[in-house]
Amino acid sequence: MTTSANAGIVRRKGPGARVGRIVLFTILGLFCVYYLMPLWVVVVTSLKSLDEIRAGSLLGLPQAPSFAAWGRAWSSACVGVRCDGLAPYVWNSFAMVIPAVALSTFLGAIAGYALTKWRFPGADTIFALMLFGAFIPFQVVLLPMARVLGILDLAGSVVGLVLVHTVYGLAFTTLFFRNFFVGVSNGIVDAAKIDGAGFFSIFFRLMLPMAPPVIVVTVIWQFTQIWNDFLFGVAFTVGDSNPVTVALNNLVATSTGVKEYNVDMAAAVIAALPTLLVYVVAGKYFVRGLAAGAVKG
Amino acid sequence: MASIHLRDVWKRFGATEVIKGVSLDFDDGEFVVLVGPSGCGKSTLLNLIAGLETLSSGTIRIGDKVVDDVPPKDRNIAMVFQSYALYPTKTVRDNITFGMVTRRVPQAVQDEALKEVSELLHIDHLLARKPGQLSGGQRQRVAMGRALVRKPDVFLFDEPLSNLDAKLRIEMRTEIKKLHLRLGQTVVYVTHDQVEAMTLASRIAVMDNGHIRQFADPATIYEEPVDLFVAGFMGSPPMNMLPGVLRRDGAPCVEVANGGAGPIRFPLAAEAATITASEGQKVVLGLRPETVFAAGSRLPGPDRFVFEATVDVIEPTGPDTMLVFAFGDTEVIARVEPDSPAKVGEAFRFEVDMGKAKLFDAASGKRLSASR
Numbered sequence: 218m219t220t221s222a223n224a225g226i227v228r229r230k231g232p233g234a235r236v237g238r239i240v241l242f243t244i245l246g247l248f249c250v251y252y253l254m255p256l257w258v259v260v261v262t263s264l265k266s267l268d269e270i271r272a273g274s275l276l277g278l279p280q281a282p283s284f285a286a287w288g289r290a291w292s293s294a295c296v297g298v299r300c301d302g303l304a305p306y307v308w309n310s311f312a313m314v315i316p317a318v319a320l321s322t323f324l325g326a327i328a329g330y331a332l333t334k335w336r337f338p339g340a341d342t343i344f345a346l347m348l349f350g351a352f353i354p355f356q357v358v359l360l361p362m363a364r365v366l367g368i369l370d371l372a373g374s375v376v377g378l379v380l381v382h383t384v385y386g387l388a389f390t391t392l393f394f395r396n397f398f399v400g401v402s403n404g405i406v407d408a409a410k411i412d413g414a415g416f417f418s419i420f421f422r423l424m425l426p427m428a429p430p431v432i433v434v435t436v437i438w439q440f441t442q443i444w445n446d447f448l449f450g451v452a453f454t455v456g457d458s459n460p461v462t463v464a465l466n467n468l469v470a471t472s473t474g475v476k477e478y479n480v481d482m483a484a485a486v487i488a489a490l491p492t493l494l495v496y497v498v499a500g501k502y503f504v505r506g507l508a509a510g511a512v513k514g
Numbered sequence: 515m516a517s518i519h520l521r522d523v524w525k526r527f528g529a530t531e532v533i534k535g536v537s538l539d540f541d542d543g544e545f546v547v548l549v550g551p552s553g554c555g556k557s558t559l560l561n562l563i564a565g566l567e568t569l570s571s572g573t574i575r576i577g578d579k580v581v582d583d584v585p586p587k588d589r590n591i592a593m594v595f596q597s598y599a600l601y602p603t604k605t606v607r608d609n610i611t612f613g614m615v616t617r618r619v620p621q622a623v624q625d626e627a628l629k630e631v632s633e634l635l636h637i638d639h640l641l642a643r644k645p646g647q648l649s650g651g652q653r654q655r656v657a658m659g660r661a662l663v664r665k666p667d668v669f670l671f672d673e674p675l676s677n678l679d680a681k682l683r684i685e686m687r688t689e690i691k692k693l694h695l696r697l698g699q700t701v702v703y704v705t706h707d708q709v710e711a712m713t714l715a716s717r718i719a720v721m722d723n724g725h726i727r728q729f730a731d732p733a734t735i736y737e738e739p740v741d742l743f744v745a746g747f748m749g750s751p752p753m754n755m756l757p758g759v760l761r762r763d764g765a766p767c768v769e770v771a772n773g774g775a776g777p778i779r780f781p782l783a784a785e786a787a788t789i790t791a792s793e794g795q796k797v798v799l800g801l802r803p804e805t806v807f808a809a810g811s812r813l814p815g816p817d818r819f820v821f822e823a824t825v826d827v828i829e830p831t832g833p834d835t836m837l838v839f840a841f842g843d844t845e846v847i848a849r850v851e852p853d854s855p856a857k858v859g860e861a862f863r864f865e866v867d868m869g870k871a872k873l874f875d876a877a878s879g880k881r882l883s884a885s886r
Binding site: 402404405407408409410411412413414418422423426427 | 561564566585586587591593595596597599600602603604612613616617660
């Protein structure tokens with residue numbers, strides 16, 4: 218969008234300008250290489266055999282690319298004492314991330330809608346307090362949260378982790394939806410009230426259908442946050458209920474026999490793949506939605 | 515069909531008083547315009563009638579039913595909003611039928627009502643479109659269609675034309691008036707545009723700062739304003755307000771200071787001369803621009819007064835030309851024929867119809883009326 222808006226702009230011409238542009242693009246290219254280097258190393262290493270890795274040449278292309286290490290990382294690498302690969306933990310992560318994202322997005326949408334379109338005394342105070350939640354470091358809530366999970370008998374389970382992420386995510390999801398709905402004309406809600414629609418009817422039939430941009434933003438944000446979380450996962454789950462981030466750490470740290478760098482690298486890519494995919498598929502909506510929220514908020 | 519009755523209506527937001535004890539009665543089938551400057555509380559008053567705001571005190575009746583605790587959907591009203599407030603994700607058809615769907619009106623009745631309204635407003639070819647694909651005028655029609663389809667007792671309009679361009683605004687204004695003549699429902703219409711108020715209303719309520727200043731038919735509002743506020747608000751260009759002093763030594767007149775040139779005495783017309791005001795009282799002489807014209811340009815009549823002034827600015831509008839001159843610090847606008855020979859910086863002879871002049875008490879701003 219932004220590039221097409223500036224496409225017709227008049228630029229300075231001449232040798233000086235050309236040199237300036239060459240310098241500019243060289244610098245940009247160097248930054249790109251710098252940022253992409255780790256990904257490159259991880260991917261090529263995961264495709265090499267252990268012998269080739271030991272021979273050196275960290276950056277070189279694999280001579281005989283093979284997904285053998287990926288297979289091992291997925292289904293037979295040892296995580297702690299269990300040697301079933303990452304697969305069960307990836308499913309754990311999905312079992313955690315899908316309900317947590319869905320719940321926190323849905324609740325954030327209702328909260329954002331109620332805070333902007335059904336104004337009540339103290340709405341701003343409540344919003345400020347919720348916003349406060351977005352700035353509380355994870356570490357601060359570890360102990361109280363552990364206590365709550367203990368009381369609810371959810372300690373060490375994926376369900377408990379879903380609860381933690383839903384509660385922690387509410388501050389962000391409410392913020393996103395509030396900033397979106399604040400830009401929606403109040404007249405629409407008034408018109409709907411006169412048309413006889415109530416709180417939920419207006420929400421489901423008018424507000425949610427308008428909200429896909431902010432829903433996409435919220436889902437991507439929440440998915441990335443929750444999938445990538447390590448601290449809550451390591452603190453509130455044990456062994457078999459670990460999410461993939463914790464399992465990855467355990468896999469890399471498991472020290473029986475030879476260190477299999479290619480398997481470690483493959484496991485890292487597997488653990489990162491879902492968030493990368495979400496970004497690639499929906500990234501443009503993310504940027505668009507963030508920009509829209511910024512203008513309207 | 516319903517009349518509307520407001521009794522001692524107050525609305526406070528925290529410590530701010532927005533509506534300060536308004537009592538009004540609108541007859542059945544009447545087209546009432548609430549007009550006033552922005553922030554005067556006219557939209558709040560409309561929202562109170564709609565039930566979108568809760569009364570602080572007082573009572574509102576629609577027909578013979580007290581509606582103080584009745585939610586908007588049960589008041590049998592329909593409202594058209596300034597921003598149109600169309601549902602952006604719904605088609606025109608679904609926008610119009612949304613209310614009926616919510617009320618579970620049978621499909622056949624819905625189709626019938628939709629057909630009738632969309633043909634009436636000439637939007638039947640737009641039914642499958644979304645609001646984003648419509649022009650401003652078309653959106654306005656859809657918003658009206660959504661209101662009409664309910665067959666309400668009362669129509670509420672909240673500045674419905676202020677987002678349209680000038681030409682379309684005049685078209686839609688005429689159309690709204692036609693619709694009202696045809697359907698005959700009670701209409702309460704909020705605007706800050708005094709031309710809209712004059713052209714549409716059967717009665718106008720002029721509001722200022724939470725109070726009703728005057729509630730009367732357009733001609734009375736224009737010709738018999740109760741105070742300086744109403745006189746100044748209605749009319750474009752606005753009424754000329756000349757501060758002066760009442761003199762009764764000889765024929766009653768208003769003496770208006772004119773800088774170094776010495777005061778000018780405007781003789782009062784016979785009826786105005788009987789006002790109950792004493793010699794030396796400070797008054798404001800109100801002259802509408804169309805009552806000040808080029809000397810001798812109209813047929814002679816009673817109570818004319820001719821004077822000379824230097825023209826400062828000439829503003830042609832096409833059908834008329836406005837001449838701006840000054841008495842002391844007060845600017846005066848005169849409305850003359852477009853072929854007037856007036857030149858900037860030169861003296862020009864003006865004639866004023868003192869029979870149409872209004873007199874106000876300078877201290878209270880109230881109109882000084884003739885004692886009959």
